[in-house]
Amino acid sequence: MARVELPDAVGAFAVSSPELLKRLLTDVRVSKDPRRHWPLWINGQISPDWPLFTWVAVQNMFTAYGSEHKRLRTLISSAFTARRTAALRPRIEEITGKLLDRVAEVGRHGEVVDLREEFCYPLPIQVISELFGLPRDKAVDMREVVDSLFHTSAEPDEVTANHARLYAVMGELVEAKRESPGDDLTTHLLAARDDGSSAGLSEQELLDTLVLMIGAGHETTVNLIDNAVHALLTHPEQLAHIRAGRATWDDAVEETLRADAPVASLPLRYAVEDIELGELGGPQGTVIRAGEAILAAYAAAGRDPERYGKDADRFDVTRVDKDHLAFGYGVHHCLGAPLGRLEARIALPALFGRFPGLTLAAPSEELLPVESFISNGHQSLPVRLT
Template sequence: MTSQPIVLDPTGSDIQAEIDRLRAQGPATPVELPGGIRAWSITDTALLERLLVSPQVSKDPRQHWPAFAGGEITPDWSLYLWVAVNNMFTAYGADHRRLRRLVAPAFTARRTDALRPRIEEIAAEILDELAATPAGTVVDLRDEFCYQVPVRVIFELMGVPAELGTGMRACFDAAFDTTITPEDAQANYLELYRFLGELVAYKRATPGDDMTSLLIASRDDDGEGAPLSEPELIDTLLLVISAGHETTINLLDQTITALLTHPDELAKVTAGKVSWTDAIEEALRFESAVVHVPLRYAVTEIEVAPGVVIAPGDPILVCYAATGRDPRTHPGDAAVFDVSRADKAHMAFGYGVHHCLGAPLARAEAGIALPALFARFPRLRLAVPAKELEPLPSFISNGHRALPVHLT
């Protein structure tokens, strides 16, 4: 990696402009991450499709990233959690298949369908709370709706007690903040694992009909040679709880924002001319809930373009958000929000063997919560000009710090 890298903006101030800049440099571009770590950014859809299914690319830093294996990457790095966990997110080959099989039963289509009545109840409860807001009050819809629906769903699914929920939420938020200082990153790392340890201890003492209890039982009952080691158990909980709400929060946030800033498109949906599924998929394409995902590593030398070679051990940063606006995939109008477009191809939930297991649940939550929101508040509107909405301080998570609205 010899050419001068593009330093990624940790504040995420203009994600789409930065992606355009990366794309203009070619399908694979050297970038610099916080802490001076260099990686290859992949923005080309065809190349992503090739790399994300290739055994030449790994997510296991212990095997395939020499800097990590050699101890150069430490817990005070702001992205340490993204690479150091022991779960299916960072597993490679047979280990990945083993860990994914243990979690997959919680996210089958049948299990998701069974959750729909409870999701409807949760959404209705939250909308009732919002309806009690005094007239004229500005409501932060991200915090009071977009956040509440998926967090309540995933916390119930995982059996997270209320007394742990608030602290865990703050830790997960910090994990997606790419402006965090090394000191705060290390403190957040330790605090998050303290909460997860408390969750495991609580569910061992008071097991229930929840995914955490099921994973603990799988771990404890098998004893020697258990399918999950203790670190894998903790890190699997970290993955499922964080991924189970963060993507959906941004999906709700970005879909609401796109519809409120494109009233003609909103009118098509509310009039039944196009479905809510169309609106949700177009929002996922237009503003992917996740932008860049750290990290993958070249297992062998990979030629990605004539004269452009990723060397063994080089880190790779996947830009899922780039695919939704790739001009080769969506020629002519990739930057236009159009709920009627025929091809809404995107990678908002990943691609290949690491495609998000929770995608059906996220779509179900959005498909229930969004029409209920707009039906309850048909005059919903932004309380500030769209240009004043502040992005999250992240090049990973794509949402807003707040979504201020008038409900009526």
């Protein structure tokens, strides 16, 4: 539990204890709605050029509270079903195979391959684009604007320009689907928007829901696959456990989510009233005052030594307790978690099965992290295939 300073000297409490986080994430005294419960927003002190502006400004289930959250999540979950996700397996396997063909072509003579660029990134973005009916020629635009969302040290001009571009891309998608509906989730959400009922989505909620589902729907999976590959290449004994049948690919996915959560710290939540943390098992005498912001430190929570022991920072696929908060907890638990897991469970065995001699092409300590305290991954993942 620590006070932290976000960009532009905005204060918040960062919470990394998994047990305390669970209690706060399920406490009715904690909100995600800045319009109702964050004085800095209410008083106009958060400007559109703030690097985290979109994270708090969107009007969708991510920032909703109480009955509004239930209304919005119900509308989305009716489209994002477990059956629809499971039905994607053959297509994900097909996309994976084609991408690995491309990887083989790029690295066929021993050249270094940026696996994040050639595999970790294109797989999730192609899957989510097809799921929401985003034209393939818009994939580059979508990647760039989503990257900007996670760039937490962006300059003000970059923030405002990317915000406008983000909504331009989403607006074009909505108009295209209004003119030519398809069997995709954007069309489904449009039906919820245009059904004329009071429970339907507003136009802004529709756009912001697409921002959430398409943006969060691929960036997190990019980092999951990236971090899993990196962990297995830097811990060959763990890869050997999987190949020998002492552990499974599911173990690798869950241990990656615990040890290197794809979202490191997620903004923001707000105290609806004063919260005495000692009552929740937290530090005695520490109070989060009404209106103060809370940052969920998911990556730190996954390495809490009080929960996981002294080797909490060690990647170990045979670890018994791999429970984690990487997809959140409570009513805001990530709706796309089954899809992210499915993609990783397909991608990893396919990659290591196709290229059993895969190695890192640079020392691990030289790999640079993405420029974000939200997104947790590498700027590049250079490998050689043999």
